[in-house]
Amino acid sequence: MRRYSYIVVAFIILIFGIIVVPRIVTRIQEADRVDTTRLSAQMPLAFIELNGEAKRVPDFVFTNQDNRLISNEDYLGKVYVVEFFFTTCPTICPIMNTNMKRLENAFGNRDDFGIASFTIDPEKDTPAQLKKYAENLDVFSQNWHFLTGNIENIYDLANKGFNIFAGINPAVAGGFEHQGYFALVDKNGYLRSRTDQFGNPIVYYLGISEDEIEVQGTDMLLEDVRKLLENE
């Protein structure tokens, strides 16, 4: 029998190899993939470039819920998150502001963090209405401003300044159309974001997504805000 043991050994190696080697190869390839996402999580956040220039938030001046004028300069030196919403919005805004609340809970006590929530329905959303809304949300941060003003200026800022679509559409619930995006702005007023696996900036975070780092939701935004606060 001993004379044939090498044949048995050869067969065992063969069967083992054919079953196991492809799994090892697949595992190694998947490990590479995981590493690239980890890498993008560790890399500094990208600037959003438009025509070769890093996109900066344009100048704006609006009125906040305390009837104070707030401009982009008030946010200089602060990392801030921008959203477009309206107080009577029945659909996505409640989810967006629940997520925004998570950001406030995490960073709301810091002077170098802020939130800018622009209303896209300034006719109804007067400073008084915004004040009520903020109180309902238990907003405590000194730097979370709910901003209202001239409707054209707001839509210009949304569509040209941030490229976040906002428009009047009586056909949709609430009468206004907008995207549930959050934009991230650094201390110098530049739009920033993480990059995807191809190295392109994801540009926006999904304000309506609760978590799931993979789908650029609030968990990812929390990480990236922290990165900007701590590293820059």
Add this chain to the structure above:
Amino acid sequence: MNKKINKTYNAVIIIVSILIPIIVAVLSRVRIPNIASLDMLPPIYAIINGATAILLVVAVMQIKRGNKRKHQILMKINIMLSFLFLIMYIAYHVTSDMAIYGGVGISRSIYYFILASHIILSGILVPLVLFTYKHAAVGQYDKHRKLAKITFPIWFYVAVTGVVVYLMISPYYN
């Protein structure tokens, strides 16, 4: 030996050698729609290929030691294994979309070189095996030995590359 019978054998071998590659080529292009893929087959026939490679070496060692009987049995097993491989190969390819090798660079060239040489040599292998077998079956051992010196390395190469091709393509099976 009866010359007439010999000629008949030769004719049968030649016809079979031409038919098998044609049948395989035609059937592997056929794709039966809406059928569950027999995707458990590739690892099985890869193992069969590897088993053939091992048993070929054992069979050669046996005849070198003079164990004619064991050599015969092993070679018959090898022919059956190769036939089994052929059946499974066709069964897999009529039920599944062909996997495309996703590697790049040098590994891609190596893969396609091995695959092409594997396919071409396996076509040549059919008549080689059948003639070698026939020579032994009719007792023409001189001819058998001479031809086996060509058949064995080619068969061994085809069997081993069958495993190699499987290992290289397996990460790209869906």
